[in-house]
Amino acid sequence: MDSEDSELALLEARWRRSGERADLLAWLRARHEAGGLEAERVELAAALGHGVAREARAAVDLPELESDLRDWVIGLERWGIEPCVRAALVAVRFLTDADPDQACRRAAAIGALETLLACPCDEHEKAARVAWTDDAAWAAEVPWSEFAAEVAWNARWKVHSEDEVREAIRRDLLAWALDAPVRPWDASGTWGEGRTPSPEE
Structure with missing residues (x-):
């Protein structure tokens, strides 16, 4: 050392x-x-x-x-794709807990996001996008910030708390940003x- x-x-x-x-x-x-x-x-x-x-x-x-949850998440784009992917990963866990019928599909999507964070290459980015939707063309065009904002907004409806979703994302990003x-x-x-x-x- x-x-x-x-x-x-x-x-x-x-x-x-x-x-x-x-x-x-x-x-x-x-x-x-x-x-x-x-x-x-x-x-x-x-x-x-x-x-x-x-x-x-x-x-x-x-x-x-921004104060609005969707705009707040979209604002993370200033710092690149990774904070947006991390925000989506945090938010989707609220959906997994709240909607067990979709657990298998969401588990695959979570796995794809985790793989993308571990290896941020084009192949894993494409796989992560496709894991979320059957419409690959649409998935390829949507910026990660907008995608993460949509997931966060859906999570907000599941837990009935915009603040709870924002704070979970915020704490995860703080731990990552400062390591x-x-x-x-x-x-x-x-x-x-x-x-x-x-x-x-």
């Missing part, structure tokens, strides 16, 4: 031990400077409301994500005065 890696490991260990905002900020900045954390991912986390990511990207004008677990106080970016995280968090 070289000195840069060992410094990153120490910063990560310090943050995981303390749970302190300053320690997380130091770790994120060091990872970014070392090339291990893309600025776009930190920007996405900041746009999703992560307080420390906002602090890390303070010099950047952050885009505002770190999202603790309850990370998502909103707020800490209580002198708050110490419990071990299970």
